[in-house]
Amino acid sequence: MKNIKVIAFDADDTLWVNEPYFRATEEAFSKLLKAYLPEEEVNTILFSIQMRNLELYGYGIKGFVLSMVETILKITEGKGDLELVSKAISFGKEMLNKPVELLEGVGEVLKSLNGDYRVVLATKGDLLDQERKLIKSGLEKHFHHIEIMSDKKPSDYQKLLKHLDCKPENFLMVGNSVKSDILPVLEIGSYAVHVPFHTTWAHEEVKKDERQTFPVVENISEVANLLK
Amino acid sequence: MKNIKVIAFDADDTLWVNEPYFRATEEAFSKLLKAYLPEEEVNTILFSIQMRNLELYGYGIKGFVLSMVETILKITEGKGDLELVSKAISFGKEMLNKPVELLEGVGEVLKSLNGDYRVVLATKGDLLDQERKLIKSGLEKHFHHIEIMSDKKPSDYQKLLKHLDCKPENFLMVGNSVKSDILPVLEIGSYAVHVPFHTTWAHEEVKKDERQTFPVVENISEVANLLK
Structure with missing residues (x-):
């Protein structure tokens, strides 16, 4: 890592808390439908509907809410109460309105890298939602460029690098x-x-044996040390 | 227009058909609820809910579907059938799966400008949906850069210009x-x-008297002539 010029940071669960909010919502959602199906099965169906919709809806809260609504239709066999749908809509709005909770060390490491590197945000998810979180986070000033990616496959990173005029x-x-x-x-x-x-x-989990060798740090602030 | 270096094109209803699909869906949606309310009133309520949700959901089909669902909840006072919600979800999926219908002259003008100018796509809306439409359109090769903007206020354009390293x-x-x-x-x-x-x-309409002077062309292919 001698010749690094551009450092890109993921956002959700790297800079700020995200996944726990989805988990909490899934829990509340499965409770909502427990009269129809055991809570664990609700989550399994929600997950499979989310996966089926991923290509069409992409990542983010709006697609998640639409998949919750579809799960209600499926589990209640179209006979449930509209109140269930109303709750799913409210869950989504609550998530979108959540304050941003920064992870430890984030502000410091971004500040320390700035000047020496081009610091970029590279995140999946919904454009508006990610922009809103970035503004709420107060971190916007640290980033030279914000890239909201529809996916994070190798070809998506290649596009990003081309766009940033940066060699691999x-x-x-x-x-x-x-x-x-x-x-x-x-x-x-x-x-x-x-x-x-x-x-x-x-959806983000990988099998252990797929892993290659790469540095793992416990706290994001250690990234600065790795670059020295 | 002597010193133009970057030309940005809007996408929806500039390069390809978009708004008519929303109109057709609104029509089908209001028919769906006509047992509850006259069709015109359904559309008025849908529009006001969309406007209220715009800050939270942003532009695009997913937010539109969520607003349709909310309209169902409101108009039926929570007593409607889940089948209505199922229809709204289907309307959204149909819209997302629509083929892209290019407007006349688009391919030619993009081809003719390329080489002499940096040609950029600058569009509002949902990231994944716009990327999908761009790929379906076959126009991707003509664009140096794709900018999906969460809004198109002057400050958003200033950000785009900064990012493109381009003077106003x-x-x-x-x-x-x-x-x-x-x-x-x-x-x-x-x-x-x-x-x-x-x-x-x-939402995009402006009063006549707000207008300043700017060139208006009937067909997009005339843009090339204006630059000569």
Whole structure:
């Protein structure tokens, strides 16, 4: 990692808390439908509907709410009360209105890297929602460029690098998802540092043996040391 | 318009058909609820709910579907059938799966400008949906850069210009919406060409007297002539 010029940070669960809000909503949602189905089964159906809709809806809260609504239709066999749908809509609005809770060390590390590197935000998810979180976070000033990506496959990173006019060997990605932030970045010949978060969405999980070698740090502030 | 270096094109209803699909869906949706309320009133309520949700949901089909669902809850006073919600979800999926219908002259003008100018796509709406439409359109190869904007206020255009490293006097925007593509662009000291489309969303309408002077062309292919 001698020639790093651009450092990109993932946002959700790397800079700020995200996945726990989805988990809490899933829990409340499955409770809502427990008269129809055991809570665990509700979550299994919701997850499979989300996966089926992913190509069409993409990542983010709006697609999640639409999948909750579809889950209600399926589980109640179209005979449930509209009140269930109303609750799902409210869950979504609550999530969109959540304050941003920064993870430890984030502000400091971004400040310390700025000047020496081009610091970029590279995140999946809904454009408006991510922009809103960035503004709420107060971190906007640290970023040279914000890239909201519809996916994080190797080809998506290649597009980002082309757009940033950056060679693979000059690019470092920092994030919590091995599947989205680490493996595809290593695949294109760039560098990646994994900052694990305690909660990972099932869709982002990878099998242990798929893992290549890459630095793992416990706290994001250690990224600065790795670069020295 | 002597020193134009970057030309940005709006997408929906500038390059391809969009608003008529929303109108057709609104019509089908209001028919669905006509047992509860006259069709015109359904649309009025849907529009007001959309406007109220705009800050939270942003532009695009997913937010539109969520607003349709909320309209069902309101109009049926929570007593409607889940089948109505199921229909709204289907309307949304149909819209997302629509083929892209290019407007006349689009391919030719993009091809003719390429090489002489940096040609950019600058559009509001949902990231994934706009990317999908761009791929379906076959126009991707003509664009140097794709910018999906969460809004099109003067400050959003200033951010885009900063990001493109382009001075206001070197920037030309081409689009169908006076409110989003023309006025804010003139306000920051750049150029804009209006290509009217026969259908305009109520939210995008501006009063005549607000208009400043700017070129209006009937067909997008005339943009090339204006630059000569």
